[in-house]
Amino acid sequence: MYIATLGPSGNNHELIAKRYLTKRGSGEGSVTLFTQFEDAFQALLAGQVSHVLQCTAHPAHSDCVGRYMHRVFPVDTFIAGSKPLALIAQRAITQPTQVALQPATRYYTDLTECIEIIEAPTTVAVAEGLLAGRYEAGICAAEVLEQAPNQLRLMQSLGPALDTWVMFATTPLPASSSLRLEADT
Numbered sequence: 001m002y003i004a005t006l007g008p009s010g011n012n013h014e015l016i017a018k019r020y021l022t023k024r025g026s027g028e029g030s031v032t033l034f035t036q037f038e039d040a041f042q043a044l045l046a047g048q049v050s051h052v053l054q055c056t057a058h059p060a061h062s063d064c065v066g067r068y069m070h071r072v073f074p075v076d077t078f079i080a081g082s083k084p085l086a087l088i089a090q091r092a093i094t095q096p097t098q099v100a101l102q103p104a105t106r107y108y109t110d111l112t113e114c115i116e117i118i119e120a121p122t123t124v125a126v127a128e129g130l131l132a133g134r135y136e137a138g139i140c141a142a143e144v145l146e147q148a149p150n151q152l153r154l155m156q157s158l159g160p161a162l163d164t165w166v167m168f169a170t171t172p173l174p175a176s177s178s179l180r181l182e183a184d185t
Helices: 012-024 037-045 061-067 123-131
Strands: 002-006 030-034 051-055 073-081 085-090 098-101 116-119 137-141 152-159 162-169
Touching: 002 012, 002 037, 012 030, 012 051, 012 073, 012 162, 030 037, 037 051, 037 061, 037 162, 051 061, 085 123, 098 123, 123 137
Parallel strands: 002 030, 002 051, 098 116, 098 137
Antiparallel strands: 051 162, 073 162, 085 137, 085 152
């Protein structure tokens, strides 16, 4: 099984793809990371990978379902938890007024005290910005605290996000599959 999904390395798409290979793919195969889903789906259509994994919370999900209809098919779906997330701030800033986040995480906690919300493409980018001192606060994987305990502090633990994931392939499931719910005829 050769899975394409969204990068960068260290994000939840990679984490869940590797979990999938271990639990449902006999541990064999590989994960290829793409910077955008369109490229991953094109690689699937070109036969360069066997599957594409996508989180349904990703903003590109509905566009991909429509764009590749009749050529790419959902063949598995499941629920999986992300890395534990947290609202993290620069230790030197008592009350942050700006917060960086990946748009899907916008409502994971109350941010009404923040004057400025900065959208980043991934939670990995938020972590990198926090470590570089570009952001006062951000929502990202809690593990970033371990990389800079003297620079960063925990504002709020958010735990893992439970998301629905879809695996796509170029061959549809048979009508008899237990994953398909067809209308009575």
